[in-house]
Amino acid sequence: MMKMTPKRATLMVLLALILLSPLLFPSGYYYRVGALIFVNAIAVTGIVILTGYAGQISLGHAGFSGIGAYACALAPVHLGLHPGLAVFLGAGISALLAYLVGRPILRLKGYYLGVATLGFGILVSMVLNNERALTRGPDGIDVPDLGLRGLLKDWGLNLSNGEFWYFFCGLCLLLGAWLALNLYASPTGRALRALHGSEVAARTVGVDVARLKLQAFVISAVYASVAGSLLALQNKFITPDVAGFMHSIEMVTMAVLGGVGSVLGAIFGAAILTLLPQVLTVFAEYEQMVLGLVMVLVMIFLGEGLLPSILRKLRGKGE
Known part of the structure; x- marks a missing residue:
């Protein structure tokens, strides 16, 4: 019998949620919402590696999402590459x-690093907005179809557009979570967590601090880029907003809300922050105020993030 490790438990919970959630969907629209949750969760998993593991802050991570998104829009047209x-x-x-x-x-x-990464994100957004000859500026640009639905149909699996992207993005999230959890348990992951605790102490025991910081930054950038590509491919249209400042803030907020030190917690935060605007439409003009109030209350009373705080309270009751 396989030992139930935290990594296996996390992946099994995630797989169960992906497979069983459609049973509760009242309409096909919710496949689209689910796919959006998975895309956001992929980007936020990269934030977990950078901030939760390594303790570094980035306020411009949406810039990498913009690069991934526009690569899928421009490369097939100008380079003849398949969107995949x-x-x-x-x-x-x-x-x-x-x-x-x-x-x-x-x-x-600290905040110097935050401002520097913010500047990078703003620079990418400005390029995407101003290079109209290439990106069509704020008007956005069409993205070619991935073409996998037709291939699956030939194999006898006929999925609607929403169903296909739900399961495809869910599979990508499962792979991304598996890689992040493997990194957490590896010697590199332990060194990253030591770096998070104290750079001085980590350097004292022989950790190459500069190399590890850079490694975490590069890995998290790849996660953000893949998330941007998936968003562009499923929408078949993209605008520079994907690289905007507010998108970067949303990523960080999702990670912190759910629990930035936990892969499953960050995915939970991505789900909550993606679903809340759908639920709060009944409040019309008060939507942003209610959303902000919920986030402030969570930070005050559940400082570790939603999922870690809930699990800690449940363990306390169990004892």
Whole structure:
């Protein structure tokens, strides 16, 4: 019998949620919402690696999502690449940029680092808005179809557009969570957590602090890029808003809300913050106020994040 480790338990819970949630969907629209949750959760998992594991802050991570999204829009047209290969191109460009940008800015600490990463995100957003000849600016640009639905149909699996993207993005999230959990349990993950606790102490025991910071930044950039690509491919249209400042803030908020130190917690936060606007439409003009109030109350009374705080209270009652 396999031992039920925390990693296996997390992946089994996530797989069960992906497979069983459609049983509760009252209409096909909720497949679209579920796919959006999974895309946001992929990006937020990258924030967990950067902030939850390594203790570094990024306020411009949506810039990498924009790179991934526009790679899927532009590479098929200008380079003749299949949209699926464009996902890897966007991830590669994001990783390279994260490496080049991260080397100087990761020497900064605290809010200086936050401001530097914010500047990177704003720069990417400005390029996407202003290079109209290439990106069509604020009007947005069409994204070619991935083409996998037709292939699955040939194999006898006829899914609607919403169903396909729900299960495809769910599979991508499962893979991303598995990689993040493996990293957590690896020697590199332990070194990252030591770095989070104290850079001085980590350096004292031989941890290469600069290399690990850069590694976490590059990995998280790839997660954000893949999330941006998936968003572009399922919407078949993308605008520079995907790289905007507010999108970066949403990523960080999702991670902190659910529990930035936990992969499952961050996914939970992504689900809550994606679903809340759908639920709060009944409040019309008060939607943003109610959403803000919920977030403030969570931070005051559940400081570790929603999921870790709930689990800790349940364990306390069990004892």
